[in-house]
Amino acid sequence: xxxxxxxDMFWLGRYIERAEDTARMLDVxxxxxxxxxxxxxxxxxxxxxxxxxxxxxxxxxxxGRPVSGYLVTDRSNPGSIIxxxxxxxxxxxxxxxxxxxxxxxxxxxxxxxxxxxxFALDIDRxxxxxxxxxxxxxxxxxxxxxxxxxxxxxxRFMMLGWLLERAEMTCRLLTVRYVRLAGSExxxxxxxxxxxxxxxxxxxxxxxxxxxxxxxxSVLEFLLLDQEFPRSVLYCLQQVERLIDRLAGSGGxxxxxxxxxxxxxRAEYCDIxxxxxxxxxxxxxxxxxxxxxxxxxxxxxxxxxxxDLQLHSYRWA
Amino acid sequence: xxxxxxxxxxxxxxxxxRVLMDRLEExxxxxxxxxxxxxxxxxxxxxxTFAVSGEENGMERTWPMDLVPRIIPGxxxxxxxxxxxxxxxxxxxxxxxxxxxxxxxxxxxIVPRWLIESSAGYVREAHGIPxxxxxxxxxxxxxxxxxxxxxxxxxxxxxxxxxxISYVLENRVAxxxxxxxxxxxxxxxxxxxxxxxxxxxxxxxAPHPVIDPTVVVLTPGVANxxxxxxxxxxxxxxxxxxxxxxLLVDDRHVYMRTTQGLKxxxxxxxxxxxxxxxxxxxxxxxxxxVPGLHGAARAGTVTLANAIGNGAADxxxxxxxxxxxxxxxxxxxxxxPNVTTYLPWEPDQLELIxxxxxxxxxxxxxxxxxxxxxIGNRADEATLSAVAMALEADPRGYIAQETIQLSTHPTFxxxxxxxxxxxxxxxxxxxxxIEVVPGGLTRVALNEGSLIVNSSQGGGSKDTWVLDxxxxxxxxxx
Numbered sequence: 001x002x003x004x005x006x007x008d009m010f011w012l013g014r015y016i017e018r019a020e021d022t023a024r025m026l027d028v029x030x031x032x033x034x035x036x037x038x039x040x041x042x043x044x045x046x047x048x049x050x051x052x053x054x055x056x057x058x059x060x061x062x063x064g065r066p067v068s069g070y071l072v073t074d075r076s077n078p079g080s081i082i083x084x085x086x087x088x089x090x091x092x093x094x095x096x097x098x099x100x101x102x103x104x105x106x107x108x109x110x111x112x113x114x115x116x117x118x119f120a121l122d123i124d125r126x127x128x129x130x131x132x133x134x135x136x137x138x139x140x141x142x143x144x145x146x147x148x149x150x151x152x153x154x155x156r157f158m159m160l161g162w163l164l165e166r167a168e169m170t171c172r173l174l175t176v177r178y179v180r181l182a183g184s185e186x187x188x189x190x191x192x193x194x195x196x197x198x199x200x201x202x203x204x205x206x207x208x209x210x211x212x213x214x215x216x217x218s219v220l221e222f223l224l225l226d227q228e229f230p231r232s233v234l235y236c237l238q239q240v241e242r243l244i245d246r247l248a249g250s251g252g253x254x255x256x257x258x259x260x261x262x263x264x265x266r267a268e269y270c271d272i273x274x275x276x277x278x279x280x281x282x283x284x285x286x287x288x289x290x291x292x293x294x295x296x297x298x299x300x301x302x303x304x305x306x307x308d309l310q311l312h313s314y315r316w317a
Numbered sequence: 318x319x320x321x322x323x324x325x326x327x328x329x330x331x332x333x334x335r336v337l338m339d340r341l342e343e344x345x346x347x348x349x350x351x352x353x354x355x356x357x358x359x360x361x362x363x364x365x366t367f368a369v370s371g372e373e374n375g376m377e378r379t380w381p382m383d384l385v386p387r388i389i390p391g392x393x394x395x396x397x398x399x400x401x402x403x404x405x406x407x408x409x410x411x412x413x414x415x416x417x418x419x420x421x422x423x424x425x426x427i428v429p430r431w432l433i434e435s436s437a438g439y440v441r442e443a444h445g446i447p448x449x450x451x452x453x454x455x456x457x458x459x460x461x462x463x464x465x466x467x468x469x470x471x472x473x474x475x476x477x478x479x480x481x482i483s484y485v486l487e488n489r490v491a492x493x494x495x496x497x498x499x500x501x502x503x504x505x506x507x508x509x510x511x512x513x514x515x516x517x518x519x520x521x522x523a524p525h526p527v528i529d530p531t532v533v534v535l536t537p538g539v540a541n542x543x544x545x546x547x548x549x550x551x552x553x554x555x556x557x558x559x560x561x562x563x564l565l566v567d568d569r570h571v572y573m574r575t576t577q578g579l580k581x582x583x584x585x586x587x588x589x590x591x592x593x594x595x596x597x598x599x600x601x602x603x604x605x606x607v608p609g610l611h612g613a614a615r616a617g618t619v620t621l622a623n624a625i626g627n628g629a630a631d632x633x634x635x636x637x638x639x640x641x642x643x644x645x646x647x648x649x650x651x652x653x654p655n656v657t658t659y660l661p662w663e664p665d666q667l668e669l670i671x672x673x674x675x676x677x678x679x680x681x682x683x684x685x686x687x688x689x690x691x692i693g694n695r696a697d698e699a700t701l702s703a704v705a706m707a708l709e710a711d712p713r714g715y716i717a718q719e720t721i722q723l724s725t726h727p728t729f730x731x732x733x734x735x736x737x738x739x740x741x742x743x744x745x746x747x748x749x750x751i752e753v754v755p756g757g758l759t760r761v762a763l764n765e766g767s768l769i770v771n772s773s774q775g776g777g778s779k780d781t782w783v784l785d786x787x788x789x790x791x792x793x794x795x
Contacts, residue, residue: 002576004562
């Protein structure tokens with residue numbers, strides 16, 4: 001397929017995942033603060049901005065309304081939900097001949113809904129509903145994609161975008177929250193870990209796999225290394241590796257294949273106790289770098305054909 | 318002379334419209350209004366919109382399609398079809414003669430040389446670019462109107478990058494959903510084979526030894542107002558939709574950048590205008606084109622459709638000579654006559670034009686989309702004297718035509734059926750053979766009395782039904 005289309009598919013997946021993650025984390029933050037009024041809310045909003053990588057760019061006060069506005073409806077924030085979905089829609093529009101009509105409609109209707117003039121008002125009146133609607137729109141998009149798209153090259157690139165974004169997001173969430181949570185004990189710590197789990201839709205799944213005692217290292221293990229939970233970092237990386245295997249074809253391992261193999265193995269064979277002992281912060285930072293490198297190598301291999309060619313374009317007949 | 322009404326003649330509703338008009342009557346105005354709203358949401362959900370410049374992304378307009386279809390009886394269509402094939406055959410011959418054939422028609426004095434050489438659409442760089450099968454107008458859109466007597470006449474030829482076919486196909490799909498009862502009572506010739514026909518035509522003009530050519534659609538990109546159509550056609554044909562940046566030319570061969578490396582391209586259905594195709598030869602500031610593309614076309618390693626330089630034949634100043642060209646190449650009378658046209662560069666005709674300027678239509682030769690047209694009997698004094706001065710200063714820049722009152726057709730406006738002016742743009746494909754898509758795009762001027770049907774200026778469209786009256790060969794509509 002065309003390199004440009006592959007790249008647009010990749011980012012379509014990334015943008016939708018980003019919108020969903022943003023909505024979910026906003027939702028959790030918002031309602032956590034309502035439950036625990038004693039908490040330092042500006043600190044909490046600051047952390048949310050950090051997880052989403054926009055803390056440096058954010059211009060407003062650290063309060064719920066302006067932060068939510070910035071993350072949901074502010075077009076000047078390239079990572080806002082409205083901007084992500086807008087770009088996902090631009091990509092989908094450019095991909096009309098590659099994606100199913102159902103997928104296009106799902107993305108287009110999502111975009112039109114967010115673009116409605118009175119949309120921003122809704123956040124004030126019913127935050128819960130707004131965040132839930134955004135999440136279910138995102139889930140609709142991914143569900144429709146799963147139900148209607150052939151498992152071709154384009155689909156694989158889209159899934160790669162989805163999974164790499166998700167893996168990175170979980171790493172960032174743990175990085176930002178870990179610093180604060182590592183030392184905390186008792187009630188506060190308990191609620192905070194619940195909110196971390198909820199931020200990646202992992203609370204219920206965690207309870208099923210473990211129990212309600214919420215031992216911090218088992219939460220960590222769950223989010224990083226669980227083999228079955230679809231948002232754990234390891235699970236995402238295993239899926240990424242499988243997709244890359246299918247895309248790369250035969251021949252010796254490329255730089256991209258080596259990069260994903262390395263980071264997946266690093267996650268798969270690590271030992272939580274020794275990571276916590278030797279520094280989780282460093283471990284997560286390394287993971288993020290390596291995941292980033294996978295994206296980079298993938299882009300070089302699939303999206304940059306012909307860029308290194310010495311062209312003989314100007315030779316005349 | 319007044320307008321010819323498509324539906325009502327002196328004896329009431331014409332026979333081929335009787336069933337439809339009865340059905341519409343049964344449905345009633347209220348229900349029609351509901352269905353009209355449904356139509357709007359149908360197009361919006363599908364994203365069939367056109368961008369209006371200056372408006373925000375979420376503010377695109379939906380394609381205005383009217384609920385009342387236009388019907389063309391089978392025998393009438395056969396005449397139109399024959400006329401279109403005759404005309405496009407000649408236009409292909411003329412262009413091939415112009416660019417690779419030694420310009421016989423010019424040498425024989427059929428079209429004045431100075432007129433060709435002063436045409437903005439005449440491209441010197443197109444000389445020597447081969448066109449397999451002589452199919453230079455692979456896709457032609459020929460605009461037809463009906464005069465007061467109901468005679469179909471050619472208003473203009475569009476031989477560069479004519480658009481609108483996607484609306485023909487989408488209108489048909491929309492109509493089957495919104496007005497199924499109309500279909501149940503007619504046998505209508507289908508249009509949904511267009512993608513297959515276009516692909517066949519494009520494959521048939523691949524450069525010589527290529528057996529299984531790679532065909533692509535080249536679009537200026539998402540920002541182009543016809544982008545929807547480009548994407549639609551690529552999907553219908555099952556081929557790649559590329560932008561200039563997806564292609565590169567190396568050693569006079571064209572390649573596209575794919576995830577598996579570079580891949581040779583043999584035929585390009587390009588929806589990018591000549592001047593943007595190749596910054597090495599044409600506009601240097603163009604980011605839409607591909608450096609070296611012209612050289613590759615000239616070397617014959619890739620075929621561009623439509624060919625470069627077709628603007629020389631659809632120049633409005635060349636249009637008046639098409640009947641003479643039909644006689645020259647085929648020895649035939651035109652089946653579809655032109656609109657009577659006067660040439661300001663002929664001194665006696667300029668005098669005639671200036672004397673009747675308030676009754677004629679004055680058109681700039683280089684404009685499209687209805688821009689710059691002055692309709693004499695609707696213009697004020699100041700406009701008329703300005704246009705008269707312009708004519709005298711630049712006679713080659715304009716033509717004058719008799720005002721055609723365009724036929725009218727009942728159209729659903731403000732909850733009622735009102736007569737509105739319509740034209741018809743059929744699409745003609747030239748590949749191994751010449752093929753006409755049954756019907757075409759009927760455009761309707763939604764403003765009362767207006768003669769300008771362009772969608773950029775308040776125009777809408779109608780589904781256009783060609784009735785299949787061939788006995789034993791009926792095609793069931795879908």
